[in-house]
Amino acid sequence: MxxxxxxxxxxxxxxxxxxxxxxxxxxxxxxxxxxxxxxxxxxxxxxxxxxxxxxxxxxxxxxxxxxxxxxxxxxxxxxxxxxxxxxxxxxxxxxxxxxxxxxxxxxxxxxxxxxxxxxxxxxxxREETDASIYVHSEYRMIKIDLKEIQYIESMQDYVKIYLSNIEKPVLTLMSMKGILEKLPPSDFVRIHRSFAVAKKQVLSIHNRKVKLKTAELPVGNNYADFIKEWSK
Incomplete structure (x- = not known):
């Protein structure tokens, strides 16, 4: 077409x-x-x-x-x-x-x-599932493969999306709530007021710290249920 x-x-x-x-x-x-x-x-x-x-x-x-x-x-x-x-x-x-x-x-x-x-x-x-999302960054539309997302960091009106295949995070004008609405809840979860992670990227959890390949992130008091869920 x-x-x-x-x-x-x-x-x-x-x-x-x-x-x-x-x-x-x-x-x-x-x-x-x-x-x-x-x-x-x-x-x-x-x-x-x-x-x-x-x-x-x-x-x-x-x-x-x-x-x-x-x-x-x-x-x-x-x-x-x-x-x-x-x-x-x-x-x-x-x-x-x-x-x-x-x-x-x-x-x-x-x-x-x-x-x-x-x-x-x-x-x-057509309500087909897609393994990618689009966000705006550096004045352009950027395609992001969901499998490459490690974690997301909230910075007031912006979020940083940290990817496995790109060293520099993608910065986009969006709230944490907004970005999570674009992502499948079965694969991504908020663990802190400032952080959300891809569940498959979590290597371990110890002392309320989530260990990923490239970062260690805190689990907030209001999100402690994630630890029990992940441990099942």
Missing amino acids: QLKCIAIDDEPLAIEIIKRHISEFPDLKLIQTFEDAISGAEFLKNQKVDLIFIDIDMPDITGIDLVRSLSDKPMVVFTTAYKKFAFEGFELEAIDYLLKPISIERFSAAVQKVLDYAKYKNAES
């Missing part, structure tokens, strides 16, 4: 580059382009699309304001010549963020993320 997409950018050359890049991918069908955000917004009021490639910095309405105004948001890939706009795009949960001039290699990587996420959401709508 092709993904219907549009491109919105006030620079004609940028539109031509996006059109040329899209033509390289049979999974994408470009149905319209717009050189101003107002025309794009009007089109989106009456037409449903799967994906928008949209410039952030436009004179009438910014790409960020346009996307924020949509009640039914499609997947979004932001494009811009200015890196300073990245964080606002991150807040809107864009699939990716492309810095101009956009190479075909970088565009291809963004399209692969779009296709992977579309497949994930389609499976989710």
Whole structure:
């Protein structure tokens, strides 16, 4: 199935580059382009699309304001010549963020993320179980394999996800409650106000300390039942 997409950018050359890049991918069908955000917004009021490639910095309405105004948001890939706009795009949960001039290699990587996420959401709508989740980190959508998660650390409005296959943890704007709602409760459990662990990653528990391959975490007073459960 092709993904219907549009491109919105006030620079004609940028539109031509996006059109040329899209033509390289049979999974994408470009149905319209717009050189101003107002025309794009009007089109989106009456037409449903799967994906928008949209410039952030436009004179009438910014790409960020346009996307924020949509009640039914499609997947979004932001494009811009200015890196300073990245964080606002991150807040809107864009699939990716492309810095101009956009190479075909970088565009291809963004399209692969779009296709992977579309497949994930389609499976989710059919209530199929999936061995991965998606979170937003460093202004992009990141796919995380559940089997690689060791533990999760809460840091106020953010969580750090520690993985077996990546040395640096993934930081995402989400609460501990929010991330646990994405994870199967049979495989992940909260052991402390600040920590949750993958049950299969637990090597041992001693003196209310959970030992993992790369860390030792405390068990909070309100979560002591986990010790009895794990010991069964």
